[in-house]
Amino acid sequence: MNVKQTANLLGQVAARSVAAVVLLAGLALNAHAADPIKIGAVAPKTGPLAGGATVTQWPNIEMWVKEVNARGGLNMKDGQRMLELIEYDDKTNPGEHMKAVQRLATQDKVDFIVAPYGTGFNVAAAPIYAKYGYPQIAVSAISDKMDELTSRYPSLFFTLGTTTAFVNGVKDILVGMRDAGKIGNKIAMVNVADAFGIELAEAARPIFKDAGFELVYDKSYPLGTPDLSPIMKGAKAAAPDAFVAWSYPPDTFGLTEQAIIEDLDVGAFYTAVATCFPAFGQKFGSKIDGVFGAGGVNPDTDKMKAYFARHKELTGKDADYWASANTYVSLQILEQAIEGVGEVDRNAVTQYIKDNTFDTIMGDIKFENQVSHKYWTVGQWQDGVFRGVASSNMEGAAEIKEKSGWN
Amino acid sequence: MSRKEVVPLLIGVVLVVVAALVPYVANGYWLSIALTAMMYIALSTSWALFSGPTHYISLASGAFFGVGGYLVATGMSDYNQSFWLMMAISALVATVLAGLIGLATLRLSGVYFVIFTLGLAEMIRNLVSWVQNNFLGSRGLYVLTDFTEAHIYWMLLAVATAVFIFGWLIDRSRLGFALKIIGNDETVARHVGINTAWTKVILFMSTGFFAALVGAIIAPRYSYIEPNLVFSPELSFLVVIMALLGGTHRLWGPLVGVIPFTLIWEAISIWIPNFTTLFLGLAFLTIVYFIPNGFVGLFEKLRAKSRSWQ
Structure with missing residues (x-):
């Protein structure tokens, strides 16, 4: 093979390579259009x-x-x-x-x-x-x-x-119930001593007070505490008309369980985060009919x-x-x-x-x-569904249902 | 200064310069890994300055780190103070706190100290929540600054460099000599007239100081501070494991533990996300059974062997 032939061959190889590259690039472009x-x-x-x-x-x-x-x-x-x-x-x-x-x-x-x-x-x-x-x-x-x-x-x-909108949602519900003569003006309030719970309790104190409510019980408990019965016993002893808990998922379940055990007799019972979870409804069944919580939907x-x-x-x-x-x-x-x-x-x-x-x-x-x-800001368990009862600009809020015991 | 001292110093200067250039070449992802590594380099090295010579295993890093982050957040969010002032205050508070804890516990033998420091982060977290809940109130603690990750990285590099200089100075001082004697035999140290309690307390205070500084610097990166995020027991364990993995009898030991550990941790987080805790356990077993003196000890042993063959 002389020099010219070699050059020729190389030229052909080069040309084919270029063609191949162009072809591949074309494929890549096509593939690109369908790229996820x-x-x-x-x-x-x-x-x-x-x-x-x-x-x-x-x-x-x-x-x-x-x-x-x-x-x-x-x-x-x-x-x-x-x-x-x-x-x-x-x-x-x-x-x-x-x-x-x-x-x-x-x-x-x-x-x-x-x-x-x-x-x-x-x-x-x-x-x-x-x-x-x-x-x-x-x-x-x-x-x-x-x-x-x-x-x-x-x-x-x-x-x-x-945060303020959530507290105001709860306040509006309680004011409505009080004006309708369903509850008095005594509130027992508890909160989980962690950022979210402290923040909500802080916001709630003046808002409840300005709305004419009296805080007859105001206590916090540490995050992750396993024993909530002293909290619930204390709340019950204060004989409130409404119970409000700015709570996280584990204590939302715990407080509700204690309320059932202690048979806390209030016209309005509210727990914050996780009240809206399907697991909450499945765990307590008909017992929590009428319980309020954060959130809600129009189902x-x-x-x-x-x-x-x-x-x-x-x-x-x-x-x-x-x-x-x-x-x-x-x-x-x-x-x-x-x-x-x-x-x-x-x-x-x-x-x-x-x-x-x-x-x-x-x-x-x-x-x-x-x-x-x-x-939605506040929801209520009504016959196995957690319906929104207070909101910011949402349509289809359900009528509030009166709570009758823990059965 | 002898030649033996100048060479490591020059290597140190070169390493700091190289580390300072990382934000110019690394993209956001690698910078965030470098930032994590730099944080642990500062924490582990400062931890080893105390725990290396004294053999007291401190699990208090998370507590001091949390004090730093939490005070910066409270000061900036609730009292409109500047970041720099709060950083200085938090380092001071943590140093005093470490001093008090040291005085109360370092006279005790090792195991009581470990147990106490383990509970410390949890205790301070609950204390902070209690104070916030009963006296201060909270609207969520925001640390909003214009710092980028590169700024935070450079601040951590500065702290890490300070830890190394501090360690180097200690090593050359009477204090360092006293510490080595305490590590070898505390009774002997007492008999030759060393005030063992104070020596230990001073070093323990330095770990509190540096860990709080690191916590304060990390706070703007987290932006939103909750006690249960900054008072993390996991952090205390990671610091100990990385330092032991590298080796605590040399100043640069923790450095060679932190870098591979951070990279492996990251790889595991990507490929087998639920196995990071298992990895932590395996790393600990490796240290206990195979490399009690860390990578540095292993390296030195191999070098000694190869020399004896020559």
């Missing part, structure tokens, strides 16, 4: 908040991804694109959480991220979401500092309400009926009667905003969320200064 949209999610699967997250957060993400993919993906300008979910456990630890969000943003290069679970985690992760421009539609985050937070982080949205609309059925069918679990629906709504908003923009342009999607109204299972949702003011 990567969705990241970080929330607790272990640690103290895992109990709540596995009821409220994870099943809705699973359900949403399944639903979207079952109909062929999201409708984008360049055709339909499926969703690919990448999920990490933050172990209920803010440091781990932030590492995982950074991993999603820079290693996995996900297109969108589902907002975290828990107030602290939403606040802690907000700078990272803002840095990479991910829209963050926070659900399980209740704060009285929303204005400051949203002006600091332009891609952060709130949907579940403020009678067609959309909500369909949502509960699909949730059970796709995840095998029952949705809770509060933030489950809000979590799903946040994903609907994200979905409609992505489809509205038609491409993976996060800044455009964030702007779209600010500018538009969204058709969701909880009705039309619109953000004012990045905050949605449509949410």
